[in-house]
Amino acid sequence: MTYLYNQNVFKIPRGTRDFTSQEMEKRRYIEEIMRTTFMSFGYNEIQTPTFETLELFKAKSGQEIMDELYYFKDKGNRDLALRPELTAPTIRFYVEKLQMEPKPLKLFYFGNCYRYDRPQKGRYREFKQAGCEIIGTDSPEANAELISLAYKILKNSGIKNLKLNIGNLTILSSVFNQLKITKDQQKYIIPLIDKSMFEEVIDALRDFGIENKDAENLVRFLKTTEIKFIKGFIEDDETKKELEKFETILTLLEKAFGIKDFKIQMNIVRGLDYYKGLVFEIETPKLGAEKQLCGGGEYDLISLFGGKDAPSAGFAIGFDRTIVALETENFNFPTKNIDVYVIPLTEDFIEKAIIIVQALREAGLTVDLDLLRRGIGKSLKYASSIKAKKAMIIGPDEIKQNSVTIRDMDTGEQKLIKIENIKNSIR
Amino acid sequence: MTYLYNQNVFKIPRGTRDFTSQEMEKRRYIEEIMRTTFMSFGYNEIQTPTFETLELFKAKSGQEIMDELYYFKDKGNRDLALRPELTAPTIRFYVEKLQMEPKPLKLFYFGNCYRYDRPQKGRYREFKQAGCEIIGTDSPEANAELISLAYKILKNSGIKNLKLNIGNLTILSSVFNQLKITKDQQKYIIPLIDKSMFEEVIDALRDFGIENKDAENLVRFLKTTEIKFIKGFIEDDETKKELEKFETILTLLEKAFGIKDFKIQMNIVRGLDYYKGLVFEIETPKLGAEKQLCGGGEYDLISLFGGKDAPSAGFAIGFDRTIVALETENFNFPTKNIDVYVIPLTEDFIEKAIIIVQALREAGLTVDLDLLRRGIGKSLKYASSIKAKKAMIIGPDEIKQNSVTIRDMDTGEQKLIKIENIKNSIR
Incomplete structure (x- = not known):
């Protein structure tokens, strides 16, 4: 395809996409299903600006986040950044304006996010997320409903192959403490745990002087899918309570929400400091390295952002990956033709x-x-x-x-x- | 409202907005009406990235646009800018990827745009636009359909008070030429014409040495709402043809599209170099300084962006102002409550x-x-x-x-x- 005047053809910025009307039809169709599902669960849609103060994201994720951010000064010399995710903006909105609203507050949103990643298959510098936060309750039924919402959204979108994995960071932390693994040692092994590189975990723990028996026990704990096995591990009373709550969540999920095909997975770490308690991930195995469609759980951000402490949890769904997952399964998107x-x-x-x-x-x-x-x-x-x-x-x-x-x-x-x-x- | 920990409350960036769920309900409701109307006219939705190369907007609007842009370097040292409007990105997309599609191409979009304006009532640094472009035809029926689409979208949204004004830049230019008003002189008087400051136009023309009779004739032409009067003015054959087409557009609008309440307004200038031929604006008088809801017309951008020349026209609707207009008219937005x-x-x-x-x-x-x-x-x-x-x-x-x-x-x-x-x- 050559044109006479092609010398000043402008190019789309690297790592971003134009969407044709065929692609937009698919995207609007899926967005509408997701929106309807959020609303049927009593969630309400909100929207925040495309950029925030740079400080907000640094407060949440530390100085390191700068490497992945698009940031710039505005003409008033303020440091701004294109948002890399939507939880920090939502909690900023909550702390600034919504703290007096009746609880629980159930908020959902769609928004484009920006990361200065190396462009690769399924990863773009501008990408779309769907997500939600629930603020003001941490009851087991609230947590079970949250997981069930994430799962239903992806099911309702039409994806057939879904794997739901559920873990708990409070329980994981207490096992680290029981085995006297220090914070620094945790920092080293957490990325290995995240990648299920258990032999490397054992080697590392040995180097740290942890007894072999304890290291092997940790790995057994990380690998288990049985609540009974976890029960055998936990010693302190606080954690036993968390474990009881964890069990109630799983029971409600199975018996009340009717979701039976989940797996306990104690090696979900999500690598982020402000997560705690419940964590979960939903994957679609066919997508390989890009298989994770959803991640969520409980977190503490409100007091960090200057608000009055309140329990909070939420999840984010990769909108673009959801579309790719459906295309990979040859999903039959409806088309709207001219009458x-x-x-x-x-x-x-x-x-x-x-x-x-x-x-x-x-x-x-x-x-x-x-x-x-x-x-x-x-x-x-x-x-x-x-x-x-x-x-x-x-x-x-x-x-x-x-x-x-x-x-x-x-x-x-x-x-x-x-x-x-x-x-x-x-x- | 004070909190214990309010010392690190993060603030929303100046000139941007958070939308509550009550506001989002209104916005999604209006967006859906607009989308349905675009589609009923055979337009198809597309989407482009939030940022483009800075060069794109400079090519379209000149160096001056820099003052209003959010621009920044990415980590690969590329100059990027948050889009201030959606026509340039759409034509960039067209030139890059859509030139071989069957014509006419009827494209619509919704998107947030960014301008570093002084924040004031009804003007935000991040704002939403709806708009469309038709590429590949400049027949009178295509132009009449375009105007009718803009009008219907606002009518269907529920706004009662609408004023549709239609002008023509080719005819205006030819009158300038007839009266021997040079490009530089035009540049000086166009902002005055735009603001209907006709006495100042006459003063300026007198200073330029234009005969008083000619100056007064120009103003009479700018003020007229009668096609007959315009006909009396035009001398050259090319422009007579354009005027004939202009008349056909107005006839189709009235007799076929059923839109009777429009006004000819020859002082619509739109101030932008790449507009030509048909121009139109839709206002809602109640909003005062922020009364313009829609602006559009024919333009030349494709060859400037390196594409093979093709006729093109389009319009943009201020989404935020549309909502404000409805609120000002006490429009009864439907609410979706929990069942x-x-x-x-x-x-x-x-x-x-x-x-x-x-x-x-x-x-x-x-x-x-x-x-x-x-x-x-x-x-x-x-x-x-x-x-x-x-x-x-x-x-x-x-x-x-x-x-x-x-x-x-x-x-x-x-x-x-x-x-x-x-x-x-x-x-």
């Missing part, structure tokens, strides 16, 4: 054609009109290229009989229809 | 409650559940604060009879309903 493409046979019939077109549009139909005066042959070809269901031809013979010709674009069948009957004939 | 708020009387009934809740959600109802175990009194108060239509109480008496109590939150009336009949009783 009728209207062709005035000559200039003389344009006015009449438009009057009919407008009446059909008012009646809720999607109607397009030949705007190039290109004649019947080319117009029918165009109607076919935009996948119109029907074509309508308006010429002298038709108008003489106060009618139009309607052509079924699939079968090629043509019928003369009285103008007053067009609506019914098309529906 | 049922479910209250388990004690802990023992949580599991049973969730099973009922989930069945109702699956049936498409919006259902919330007490997640704080706060007892019947407080729960009913909360149900009322979130404007739930019904409350459902599940306790020992109810379960004994395989039933629940359903309370109408408006009337306070309570009924015992068998579990298998809940769905019908709520609908």
